[in-house]
Amino acid sequence: xxxxxxxxxxxxxxxxxxxxxxxxxxxxxxxxxxxxxxxxxxxxxxxxxxxxxxxxxxxxxxxxxxxxxxxxxxxxxxxxxxxxxxxxxxxxxxxxxxxxxxxxxxxxxxxxxxxxxxxxxxxxxxxxxxxxxxxxxxxxxxxxxxxxxxxxxxxxxxxxxxxxxxxxxxxxxxxxxxxxxxxxxxxx
Numbered sequence: 172x173x174x175x176x177x178x179x180x181x182x183x184x185x186x187x188x189x190x191x192x193x194x195x196x197x198x199x200x201x202x203x204x205x206x207x208x209x210x211x212x213x214x215x216x217x218x219x220x221x222x223x224x225x226x227x228x229x230x231x232x233x234x235x236x237x238x239x240x241x242x243x244x245x246x247x248x249x250x251x252x253x254x255x256x257x258x259x260x261x262x263x264x265x266x267x268x269x270x271x272x273x274x275x276x277x278x279x280x281x282x283x284x285x286x287x288x289x290x291x292x293x294x295x296x297x298x299x300x301x302x303x304x305x306x307x308x309x310x311x312x313x314x315x316x317x318x319x320x321x322x323x324x325x326x327x328x329x330x331x332x333x334x335x336x337x338x339x340x341x342x343x344x345x346x347x348x349x350x351x352x353x354x355x356x357x358x359x
Contacts, residue, residue, distance in 0.1 A: 182357045184228045192336055192357035195221055210337055212308045216250055225356055226254045229306065229334050232354055235259045238304035238331040240297065242266055244290070244319050247308035251336065255306060264296045264303070266319045277325045279318035283311075290318050297328035310335040310355060313344030320351065 182189030195215035202209040216222055229251075240262045243252025249265055256263035269278060269289035276291040297303060303323050310316055320330050330351070338345060338355035345353045 179359075180357065183354045184232055184356050188225065188228045189357045191221055191224055193359075196337060196357075210309050210339070212247060212336055215336065216247075222254065225336060226251070226258055228356060229255060229354070230258060232334070233304055233332045238302045240264055240301055240303050240328070242292075242303055242305045242319065242323055242328075244305075244307040244315055245271075248306055251306045251308065255304065264292065266290050266292050266322055277322050279321050279325075281314040281318040283314055288315070290315065290322060292319075292322045292326050294326060296326045297323070299327045301328045302331040303328040304331050305333045307335050308337065310338040310344040310353065311342045313342075313347030316344060316348055320348070 180186060180189045180193055182192070192215060195212065195218060197211040197214055199209040199211050201207065215225065238259075238261060241252040241256040242264045243249040244266050245268050252263045267290065269291055272291050272293055275294045277294055278289055278291045280287065280289040305316070305319055305323060307316065316333065320333065323330055332354060333348070333351060334354040334356075336356050338353065338358040340358045
């Protein structure tokens with residue numbers, strides 16, 4: 172359930188989580204190209220107590236027994252996925268940019284809000300029915316997320332959940348992923 176505060180802050184794990192994430196996001200104008208405002212979550216990752224809190228919130232939302240592996244999307248999603256995997260004792264699987272994985276892969280190409288990209292996952296990343304929690308730092312247009320969810324399923328996994336720290340609601344990523352549920356700690 173998304174809570175909204177009069178300040179406009181809202182998030183699927185309550186206002187405290189939304190405030191925490193919002194307090195640790197830096198806007199970087201004109202990155203990676205002019206006109207784009209990059210949402211930098213590195214200050215959140217660098218704050219041990221805050222990072223632990225968001226990881227705990229994600230685990231509490233999904234339930235620690237609801238997934239067998241965590242997928243992180245290149246590159247900041249790796250940070251979140253590894254922390255969740257460690258905290259719950261499950262494995263972590265990277266979804267990488269094309270050409271970065273050494274064995275046979277499944278590939279999915281998609282459009283970004285500022286270009287095109289291809290993601291890959293190892294073909295043997297999951298066993299049939301493996302329940303997979305997919306995480307990333309930011310949900311924008313949903314291209315990266317849609318490609319990753321497709322890759323998980325093509326590799327034999329079952330998507331158990333999808334979480335982002337920050338959702339840029341005005342870009343429509345949640346709608347693009349419908350009917351799949353999206354869990355965002357902060358939506359702006």
